[in-house]
Amino acid sequence: GAVVSQHPSWVICKSGTSVKIECRSLDFQATTMFWYRQFPKQSLMLMATSNEGSKATYEQGVEKDKFLINHASLTLSTLTVTSAHPEDSSFYICSAREGISGTTPTQYFGPGTRLLVL
Amino acid sequence: RKEVEQDPGPFNVPEGATVAFNCTYSNSASQSFFWYRQDCRKEPKLLMSVYSSGNEDGRFTAQLNRASQYISLLIRDSKLSDSATYLCVVIRGGYQKVTFGTGTKLQVIP
Numbered sequence: 001g002a003v004v005s006q007h008p009s010w011v012i013c014k015s016g017t018s019v020k021i022e023c024r025s026l027d028f029q030a031t032t033m034f035w036y037r038q039f040p041k042q043s044l045m046l047m048a049t050s051n052e053g054s055k056a057t058y059e060q061g062v063e064k065d066k067f068l069i070n071h072a073s074l075t076l077s078t079l080t081v082t083s084a085h086p087e088d089s090s091f092y093i094c095s096a097r098e099g100i101s102g103t104t105p106t107q108y109f110g111p112g113t114r115l116l117v118l
Numbered sequence: 119r120k121e122v123e124q125d126p127g128p129f130n131v132p133e134g135a136t137v138a139f140n141c142t143y144s145n146s147a148s149q150s151f152f153w154y155r156q157d158c159r160k161e162p163k164l165l166m167s168v169y170s171s172g173n174e175d176g177r178f179t180a181q182l183n184r185a186s187q188y189i190s191l192l193i194r195d196s197k198l199s200d201s202a203t204y205l206c207v208v209i210r211g212g213y214q215k216v217t218f219g220t221g222t223k224l225q226v227i228p
Contacts, residue, residue, distance in 0.1 A: 034216060043205065043220040044162065093161050107152075107207075107216070109161040 003027055004096045006110035013084060014118055020080045021113045023094030029074035030096035034107070035067075038091045050077045084117045091115075119144050122208045124219035131226055135196050139222045141206030142188040150209040151189045153180055155202045156221065162205055165191075196226045 003026040011019050023033055031052050036044040048069050050056040056069035068080040077096075081088055093112040124141045131137045143151075151168035166173065168180040168189045179192040189206055203221040 036218075044218040046216055046218070049216075091159075106164060106167075109163070112161045 004030075004094065004108045004110040006094055006113050008113060009111060010114050010116075012116045012118065015085050016083055018080055018082045019084055019115060020078055021092055021094070021115075023077045023079070023096070023110050025075045025096040025098075025108070028096070028098045030077075030098065031074060032097045033071055033077040034095045034097070035069060035077075035079050036093045036095070038093060038112075044093065047079075081115065084115070086117045089115055089117045121145055122206060122217045122219040124206055124222050126220055126222060128223040128225050131196050131224070133196055133198060133226055133228055135226075136192065136194045137196055137224065138190055138192045139204055139206075139224075140188050140190050141208075141219050141222075142186075143208045143217075144187065145208075145210055146184075146187065148187075148208045148210045151180075151182055152207040152209075153178075153189075153191050154205040154207055154218075156205055157202050162218075165204070193224075196224075198226050198228065200224060201226045 005024045007022045013019055033050045035047045037047050038044045046059050047062045048056045048058045050069045050071040052071045052074050058064045066082055071077040091112050091114050095107045095109045097107050122143050153165040154162035155165045156162040166175050166180050168182045170182050172181040177194045181190045203223045205221045206219040208217050
């Protein structure tokens, strides 16, 4: 299946710093990428949908000025957590949608980034 | 009411057993459905798509019931390696609205 990478896989930072997470589709072009957050023992929660070349669509309750998303190319989307606080500590997962004409689009997930804000 | 609901479990079943999970969705406009598997501290991985006619992949069978608005996953001859959390995913709005269920935890015991 298609491969999606995320970098970094682990981040530990001080409160107030900004953290950038990269999501890359390695062997396909993804016009749409999704960013999720998962707290321990909870389900994935969609934060935003990112379309290449346009502004991301944020889910209700997700602050767009705090979670900056840039989808500058068909293979790269970035999520920047600005002025991170301990409550932002979570598992952030991106996914990229592969859509081959005539088939049902499939979402492939990156391995996730664990963020710990001290 | 949540858009997608699953029984969180855990379902503890012996090896070789057959187990089934359901996932209900509230929006009748939902158009595509998937089952994902998530191992502890790992990202979700696609297990199978769910088609209206039902589909089977080895020991796994997925079905969709649009009238009652639920999808199901049946696992036959459970293996220890099947232990994981199974997430249902419901998509609508031209693939722009993707909603995950909370997941059902399966523990297969020897």
